[in-house]
Amino acid sequence: MKKNIFKLGIVLLGLFSILAAYLSYLHMIKGPALAVNPYNRRFQEIESQVRRGSIYDIKGVVLAKTEFVGSKGTRIYPRGADVSHLVGYISERYGRAGFESYYDNYLLGMEGADRFRNLTNKLLGREQVGGDIILTIDSSLQRMAIDLMGGRRGAVVLLDTGTGALRVLASSPSFNPNKLDELWPSLVNSESSPLLNRATEGVYPPGSTYKVVTAAGALSANPDLTGKIFDCPGYLDVNGYRLNDTSAHGELSITRAIAVSCNTTFAQLGLGLGPESFSRTAKAFGMGKDPGLETPAWPGSMASVGMITPTELASSAIGQGEVLVSPLQMAMVAAAIANKGVIMRPYLVEAVNDSLGSAVQKATHKTWLVSTTPETSEIIKEGMIEAVRYGTATAAAVSGMKVAGKTGSAQNPHGQTHAWFIGFAPADQPRVAVAVILENAGSGGSVAAPIGGRLLSAAVIGR
Amino acid sequence: MNPGTFELNNLNLLRPRGRDRGRKIEFKLLVLAGGYALAGALVLYLSEPVSGLNALAAAVVTTAAFFIVHIFWNKNRYRGDLFLLPVTAALSSTGLIFLFRLNPAYGMRQFAWILIGLAVLVLVTRLLANFRFLSEYKYIYAMAGIVALILPIFFGKEQGGAKSWLDFGIFQMQPSEFVKILVVLFLASFLVENREILIKGTRSMGWLSVPGPSEWAPLAAMWAISLLILVFQRDLGTALIYFSTFLAMVYIATSRAFYALFGMGLFVAGAVACFFLFDHVRARVEIWLNPWPYIDTTGYQVAQSLFAIGSGGVLGTGLGQGYPNFIPAVHTDLIFSAICEEMGLLGGVGILLLFIIFIFRGIKIALNTKDDFDALVASGATALLGLQAFIIIAGVTKLLPLTGVTLPYISYGGSSLVANFILLGLLLNISNEAESRL
Structure with missing residues (x-):
């Protein structure tokens, strides 16, 4: 009987080892994709709490910025259609693209020192701020x-x-990223593929x-x-x-x-x-x-x-x-x-700055x-x-x-x-x-x- | 008694006895568990001073309560296992902190239930210290168990798709949580009495010797009735736990792989039948195979659980910094996903390690017994708790289909908590018995 109990112990420990291995797989391998899955509401939630960083061109001209009307932030693209293939867009309905998407973690202040800074800001009830991106584009x-x-x-x-x-x-x-939600149906149906970055x-x-x-x-x-x-x-x-x-x-x-x-x-x-x-x-x-x-x-x-x-x-x-x-x-x-x-x-990308303006990538x-x-x-x-x-x-x-x-x-x-x-x-x-x-x-x-x-x-x- | 047991006991004679040092290890480990609970509560307090204050107070009182239990045992020279109480303290503190973080109202109730659970634990270790007499009442367990399972069918209240709750006005009770104790006690006492016959068999069927109907019929009846009732209650997870515990204990008592294999065969047949008979079973399996097409409907829960786990990374978002409230039933069955989101892979594996220590000590206690009834109760209780933790963690990570059971000591729920503290008390009493023997 003791031998059988010992076997039971081995089986139970084996089951938990499998769980530990599978959990590691889920966190490390599958995790990143699950974290940015469009059905995962966490990104939108973080988005609404953080003052998203701006995107600049090489001469400091603003290509994308967030402006607040009351407490609701709106993303504005002053250069409109000129740089929309590069800068991209964020839309609750149609997802995100371009540098808005690739550098999301930086723009939302979720990387490096900004991550800890924003954790403190959140704990103290202060505004959370994201970093900026400077493109080489003129x-x-x-x-x-x-x-x-x-x-x-x-x-x-x-x-x-x-x-x-x-x-x-x-x-x-x-395409004009400021009016993406209205334009979307015509953009995806257009024969001249305006969403394609031909360059x-x-x-x-x-x-x-x-x-x-x-x-x-x-x-x-x-x-x-x-x-x-x-x-x-x-x-x-x-x-x-x-x-x-x-x-x-x-x-x-x-x-x-x-x-x-x-x-x-x-x-x-x-x-x-x-x-x-x-x-x-x-x-x-x-x-x-x-x-x-x-x-x-x-x-x-x-x-x-x-x-x-x-x-x-x-x-x-x-x-x-x-x-x-x-x-x-x-x-x-x-x-x-x-x-x-x-x-x-x-x-x-000429540089990525954190929310305090010091370069995290050059x-x-x-x-x-x-x-x-x-x-x-x-x-x-x-x-x-x-x-x-x-x-x-x-x-x-x-x-x-x-x-x-x-x-x-x-x-x-x-x-x-x-x-x-x-x-x-x-x-x-x-x-x-x-x-x-x-x-x-x-x-x-x-x-x-x-x-x-x-x-x-x-x-x-x-x- | 087989010769192996005798040898083990001889070895015990030669070993220096830990009991001479009192319960110092338990004290030290409780200090660690208490520090862990207070650190968690402090984080909650710092982020939300209003509701956090309650959490802080609850953590202080809970930690103190665990120490009081320790002091009480120390004074009474109770010799139960030294590791189980600290492990349970760490698990239930994790639950307490996370419930305060998820919903302070649940936290307050869980706090009360932990105190009640500890009081019940003290009572069990005090009144049932000589627990052997429990083996005399096997048919009472069977009757009580069946009644407890039938009641909710007629008077029960449906929650989360399972009709397994009794409503008593000020609180609700889930009888199936207590029935699992009865299952372990019934099986242990029945198997001790009929072990020899079940092993040898009384008649032969070709190459196979099988026991007569008078020996196996009560077992099969108990098994079938509990399973049928659970199917009617739609509580698939609990049925799975009962059934796997049943198989484990029968195998331990008889050493006959045939029973285990036959049981598994029956289970597979039952599972296939359920798949075709019941829509809710089929739906669960389909969600398990691929939840994404059902993401807005039936697959929502497991998808949200996976999102939470995936968003946690290795270190987690930090306590209070994630969004676990997106997960339905996060305070009960899916609390492990919340832990994985906010404490990351390390936190999740930490919880697994606590359960592994619990199982390790439970198996050790079972191996250290002199009496068959003791051995069966100890291994049955360990199997039950271990399998329950495995089934729900595997469910929320989509390793197995998600079935609604609580995560022992962590999930919100008075019935579950008190029942698990009773099981803990039984395990401790058995180790107390073994340690006091010499």
């Missing part, structure tokens, strides 16, 4: 980008080449802007190409498939091929590289890689090495075929050329990728300067500053070509890089290049 430049897009579908990305700080991340059409999550064929990547691959594989003269009869035969060029460019150097955007030359260069080197170069420029931005970003895609046929390779080399990118990615390609082949890790500048060599990037830069001087991108030229750029007019199944421009300035000592895309808006040279030029000018010389 809201006046962002406003200008939105204006220049003029309501057309598209996106603009502008960043500091030396640091990776994003100054503009604009997506059009947008980081838009999926586009890059068109001729991608020739920059192809050029980098070809020049690294074969530096002698610098002195080589290519011949363009106006078409290229690839395995019986005829690839037509915009015109017969005749004899031309690689820089001139970039400037006039010669399809024949770049298709040949791509074929010369072969699928593996082509794909390796793409990865070196960030294709398929998550840059670790604080907001969701689509990493881009292309055909896998084994699936790349010569025809696919030739069209991929000129940014058609199965190569698909986001505007952020093309801005980083421009930044790589501007920054001697180095891409800095892109970021959006941005650091890190190299993300070494895409190519300084020598290679120098040659491509030369081509991009020439493109603005006499080539396809002349519309990007501005007075008082030398601009380097590359246009693209990407064919797509939805109608007119997508107008692309990527570039940087000042060309001799680059500080900012830009990518502009307008969906189905026509040619890059006439539609996107002028917008890119004006934004670079505004960012560098302030007009």
